Amino acid sequence: DADVTQTPRNRITKTGKRIMLECSQTKGHDRMYWYRQDPGLGLRLIYYSFDVKDINKGEISDGYSVSRQAQAKFSLSLESAIPNQTALYFCATSDSMGYEQYFGPGTRLTVT
Amino acid sequence: GDSVTQMEGPVTLSEEAFLTINCTYTATGYPSLFWYVQYPGEGLQLLLKATKADDKGSNKGFEATYRKETTSFHLEKGSVQVSDSAVYFCALGRSGQLTFGSGTQLTVLP
Numbered sequence: 643d644a645d646v647t648q649t650p651r652n653r654i655t656k657t658g659k660r661i662m663l664e665c666s667q668t669k670g671h672d673r674m675y676w677y678r679q680d681p682g683l684g685l686r687l688i689y690y691s692f693d694v695k696d697i698n699k700g701e702i703s704d705g706y707s708v709s710r711q712a713q714a715k716f717s718l719s720l721e722s723a724i725p726n727q728t729a730l731y732f733c734a735t736s737d738s739m740g741y742e743q744y745f746g747p748g749t750r751l752t753v754t
Numbered sequence: 755g756d757s758v759t760q761m762e763g764p765v766t767l768s769e770e771a772f773l774t775i776n777c778t779y780t781a782t783g784y785p786s787l788f789w790y791v792q793y794p795g796e797g798l799q800l801l802l803k804a805t806k807a808d809d810k811g812s813n814k815g816f817e818a819t820y821r822k823e824t825t826s827f828h829l830e831k832g833s834v835q836v837s838d839s840a841v842y843f844c845a846l847g848r849s850g851q852l853t854f855g856s857g858t859q860l861t862v863l864p
Contacts, residue, residue, distance in 0.1 A: 646797070673850065682856055682857075683856055684758075684843060684854040684855055684856040684857050685798070685843070685854045686854075687851065687852075690851065692850070700851075732797055732798070734797075734798075736850070738850075739850065741786055741788065741803065741847040741850070741852065742800050742803070743798075743800070743852060745797030745798045745799070746797050747795070747796060747797050748796075748797055
């Protein structure tokens with residue numbers, strides 16, 4: 643079984659809809675991250691969490707929110723989706739050093 | 755702030771060719787440096803890392819040396835294979851966070 647799982651893997655939604663992307667991990671790591679990937683821009687950090695009670699904004703948090711339901715679960719929400727949020731979204735986890743990050747397979751989100 | 759600049763792709767090579775993907779960084783202090791690889795349809799995987807100046811990271815025939823004097827961490831492989839076709843990301847680590855370059859698409863032809 644994969645160490646980091648993401649659901650759904652693909653999603654098409656309409657402008658203005660609320661959508662939640664979910665991430666679960668079995669590595670026992672405290673740290674979890676949400677990134678988005680756009681062509682030519684690499685990965686950009688949206689939010690990160692160093693433990694269940696610690697949530698931090700990343701480089702591009704506007705329009706997104708997160709919830710850390712448990713050590714193993716970290717979800718990303720788009721309260722009112724817009725077309726420029728069309729991207730590939732990755733969840734990742736890491737140990738306390740934070741550098742070797744383990745990535746999920748990604749969720750491809752399309753907002754029409 | 756911290757930033758990472760990577761050689762633009764795409765890069766296309768024949769099997770057994772020599773590979774170099776350039777990476778330079780801007781940062782204060784002494785960050786750690788990484789190369790991650792993304793195979794088609796998958797998430798990123800750590801390929802190699804270096805935590806201090808002059809360290810050489812290596813894995814699967816790939817190497818990169820942390821050069822503080824030139825603020826570089828170029829990725830090299832002496833003989834690429836078709837299975838090395840992927841997107842390669844250079845990254846800088848500080849305070850438990852990673853800053854990624856834009857990625858370089860590598861295609862290796864048989």
